[in-house]
Amino acid sequence: MKRTFQVAVILLFFGLMFAFNGQAQVRPYKIAYELSMSNPASHLFEVKMTIETSVPESKIDLQMPRWSPGRYAVVDFAKGVQEVRARTGCAANVRDCLSTSLPVTRIDTQTWRIAPQTGQIKANRQKIVEITYKVFANNLSGTFSQLDERHANFNGGTIFMYIVDHKPDPVSLKITPPANWKIINGRMIRDDQRDWNFDNYDILIDTPTEIAPDWTVDEFRVDGKLYRVMIHSFGDEGGKRPQFVKDVEKIVRAETSMMPAPDYDSYTFIFHFAPKNETGGDGMEHLTSTQIIETDTLASKDGYEDGLSTAAHEFFHVWNVKRLRPVGLGPWDFTKPVNTQGLFIAEGFTNYYGKMHLHRGSIWTDKDLIESYSRTITLIENSSGSKLTSAVEASLIAPFLDRATRVQNTNIANTTVSYYPKGELVGLTLDLIIRKRSNGKKSLDDVMRTAYNQFYVKSPKNTYYLKGRGYTVEDFEQVVSQVTGANMKDFFDKYVRDVQVPPYDEGLEFVGLKLTKTDATRPNGDKFTNYKIEELPNAKAEQIAHRKAWLAGK
Numbered sequence: 388m389k390r391t392f393q394v395a396v397i398l399l400f401f402g403l404m405f406a407f408n409g410q411a412q413v414r415p416y417k418i419a420y421e422l423s424m425s426n427p428a429s430h431l432f433e434v435k436m437t438i439e440t441s442v443p444e445s446k447i448d449l450q451m452p453r454w455s456p457g458r459y460a461v462v463d464f465a466k467g468v469q470e471v472r473a474r475t476g477c478a479a480n481v482r483d484c485l486s487t488s489l490p491v492t493r494i495d496t497q498t499w500r501i502a503p504q505t506g507q508i509k510a511n512r513q514k515i516v517e518i519t520y521k522v523f524a525n526n527l528s529g530t531f532s533q534l535d536e537r538h539a540n541f542n543g544g545t546i547f548m549y550i551v552d553h554k555p556d557p558v559s560l561k562i563t564p565p566a567n568w569k570i571i572n573g574r575m576i577r578d579d580q581r582d583w584n585f586d587n588y589d590i591l592i593d594t595p596t597e598i599a600p601d602w603t604v605d606e607f608r609v610d611g612k613l614y615r616v617m618i619h620s621f622g623d624e625g626g627k628r629p630q631f632v633k634d635v636e637k638i639v640r641a642e643t644s645m646m647p648a649p650d651y652d653s654y655t656f657i658f659h660f661a662p663k664n665e666t667g668g669d670g671m672e673h674l675t676s677t678q679i680i681e682t683d684t685l686a687s688k689d690g691y692e693d694g695l696s697t698a699a700h701e702f703f704h705v706w707n708v709k710r711l712r713p714v715g716l717g718p719w720d721f722t723k724p725v726n727t728q729g730l731f732i733a734e735g736f737t738n739y740y741g742k743m744h745l746h747r748g749s750i751w752t753d754k755d756l757i758e759s760y761s762r763t764i765t766l767i768e769n770s771s772g773s774k775l776t777s778a779v780e781a782s783l784i785a786p787f788l789d790r791a792t793r794v795q796n797t798n799i800a801n802t803t804v805s806y807y808p809k810g811e812l813v814g815l816t817l818d819l820i821i822r823k824r825s826n827g828k829k830s831l832d833d834v835m836r837t838a839y840n841q842f843y844v845k846s847p848k849n850t851y852y853l854k855g856r857g858y859t860v861e862d863f864e865q866v867v868s869q870v871t872g873a874n875m876k877d878f879f880d881k882y883v884r885d886v887q888v889p890p891y892d893e894g895l896e897f898v899g900l901k902l903t904k905t906d907a908t909r910p911n912g913d914k915f916t917n918y919k920i921e922e923l924p925n926a927k928a929e930q931i932a933h934r935k936a937w938l939a940g941k
Contacts, residue, residue: 415556416440420547420591423563424598427536430525431469432546436518437476447501447516448494448551452721455544456593457671457708458530459725460791464545465497467523473501476515489516497722498551522546527664529595529671529678530790538599538619539564540659542671542678543592544721554588554718555851564598571604571617572596573655573676589718589852595671595678597657605632609639613653618685621661625686631694634750638699641748642740645832645940646706647839651675654705658694660685670697672704674853695750700741707740707835708733710843713782714857718850728860730782731883735810736835738763739818742811747940756938757900757920760815763808764891764902764918772804778813778883779860781806812889813882819894819937820878821871827933832940833870838863860884898934899926 417439424432438447451465473491477484492500501516524532524545532541550556560583564570572594574583585591602619605628616632618624635656643649655676662683669680679697683690708716713729727733742759745751751759767773781788781804788805818831842862843855850856860883868875881887891902900920907917923930935941 414441416550416553418550418553418556418558420558420560421563422541422546422560424534424539424565427534427539427565430523430534432522432524432532432534432539432541434520434522434546434548436548438516438518438550439476440514440516445502449499449501449518449548450551450721451497451548452544452592452719453497454721454724454786455530455542456589456717456719457673459730459785459789461724461786462530462792463496467545468548469521469523471499471518471520473516473518476517478515491518499548518548520548526666527659527661527680528666529669529680531666537621538597538602539568540595540597540599540678542595547588547592549588549721556588557584557586558588558591559584560591562596562598568598568600569602570596570598571602571615571655571657573653573657573673575615575653575655587718587851590674593673595657595673595676597659603628605629607632607636607639609636609643610648612649612651614639615653615655616658617655618658618660620685621659621663622684623686624660624684627685627691631685631691634695634748635698637748637750638695638702638744641744641940642699642703642705645740645744645747645836647836647844649705650710654702656698656702658698660690660694662690668693668697670701672701672709674705674709677701677704696741696745699745699748700737703737703740703744706839707737710853710855711835711839712843712855712857713863714859716857718852724786726783727785728779728782729858729863730785731778731806731810731813732860732863734807735778735812736814736831738807738811739814740835743938743940746938753938760811761918761920763811763815764920765916767804767808767812768888768918769915770804771801773809774886776803776809777886778806778809781809816882816889816891816894817867817878819897820890821867822933822937823894823897824871824873827936829870829872830937830940834867837870838866841866895920896923897930898937899923899930900934 419437421435422432451468453463454461471491473489475487475489477486489501494500522545524534527533527540530542532545562570562581570580574594597617597619599619602617604615604617607614616635618628653675657676657678659680660683661680664680664682668682671678679694679701681690681694685691713727713733715725715727716733742756746756784803785806787799788803814831822830838858842858846855848854864875864879882889895901899922901923903919903921905917907915909915
């Protein structure tokens with residue numbers, strides 16, 4: 388017994404020692420970022436990181452993300468990093484501080500290691516380390532960043548390194564813009580703001596920022612919340628900006644009328660109308676903002692309409708993907724590709740509802756909406772990849788599909804399908820089938836509201852990143868069954884996990900519509916089948932009533 392007691396004491400001692408060491412290793416740092424851009428023509432952002440720790444570390448590892456939330460292709464942002472330097476820092480109130488250079492070693496494609504001798508850190512008393520580096524950035528995109536003589540625009544994941552094991556730590560940011568350049572992002576609380584505090588690194592990089600002398604901003608309020616529409620035009624606006632802002636407001640009102648009140652005080656739309664942008668058009672969702680790049684002018688019909696379509700999609704992400712999120716979407720491991728099964732919901736259902744709210748916001752007519760869904764059906768049902776890749780698998784291989792750079796010759800174009808249109812049609816048919824099986828009492832709208840409340844609002848916070856938890860496809864399926872009042876496993880097995888053709892006819896018939904097919908030829912001579920949603924001849928009054936309810940969101 389005595390020996391057993393001694394062993395237990397020894398084990399307890401070592402257990403406490405390891406526990407203490409573990410706590411010491413993850414004890415939060417005080418992390419501050421400073422961003423400047425002294426020579427915009429160089430395309431070089433200048434970053435300074437100041438790290439303050441109460442415990443001397445044998446090493447500090449810094450990493451750049453390999454990809455960015457919302458764009459899942461691996462692009463390796465470390466490619467833009469140069470001139471990484473480190474030294475001990477000095478607090479303003481400390482005398483006789485010894486500031487010395489620290490060795491920086493690159494240990495892999497995305498990681499730099501600072502390994503100071505313990506004495507170097509102790510010598511400055513405050514245990515401060517300062518890191519400086521530059522980032523080359525010249526792509527205007529929701530994924531990348533750009534600095535030139537016209538403006539600075541950044542996606543935080545391309546600019547800011549994080550400290551390994553310290554992504555959960557609070558961070559601050561100070562921006563020093565060129566003279567007479569203004570700053571705007573989704574976390575502004577005053578027009579002249581230059582400093583921000585963030586709960587963690589993931590929130591820091593979720594705040595895209597535009598810095599320039601000549602953008603405009605218009606404001607409106609919906610349900611007490613402030614909305615900003617920033618427009619940076621690289622071309623003619625044709626006097627269309629006031630009406631464009633009014634149409635954006637229609638979208639906001641339509642989507643907020645469907646979903647629970649969003650938990651922010653303000654939201655910012657960051658629009659760039661840049662006809663000569665080499666990167667191409669883009670839209671990227673964030674917690675309190677969206678960044679949208681159009682490769683046309685606001686004055687043009689295409690630029691105007693595509694700007695609104697993208698806004699309708701990105702704004703619905705306020706709920707679906709940024710807060711109601713599948714497992715794998717936050718917090719993130721930026722050392723390897725994302726792994727999630729639910730992008731057909733997060734992106735595909737957002738496609739479905741983005742279009743629906745252009746209609747519910749009175750921007751699109753019934754005809755506009757139906758024709759758009761018809762085009763998606765034509766796209767998917769003529770895709771060989773749709774017959775081989777399920778909605779779940781398309782989500783899992785997002786890093787291969789989401790604007791990934793392709794050097795290797797593959798057959799991926801013929802064997803895969805995008806989770807955007809695939810998920811859009813799952814959403815379309817699921818909405819109509821729910822309405823049918825519940826006799827019009829429930830809809831996919833109810834599912835989205837229920838899932839948002841269950842997984843985001845009411846679920847305990849299980850990570851440092853954000854409240855709530857990520858859902859699995861099985862979790863979402865259970866909510867669909869719960870709302871519908873019927874077991875929906877068969878639907879998910881056939882049309883989500885398998886590649887069977889969705890039950891278009893069953894769903895459309897409930898709202899007095901049908902799907903027709905005709906043979907057609909493309910301009911290049913390729914044959915295809917054209918699908919078109921049309922009114923059902925002799926549709927009953929009840930079916931027409933269900934159609935009106937569907938289109939109106941009732």
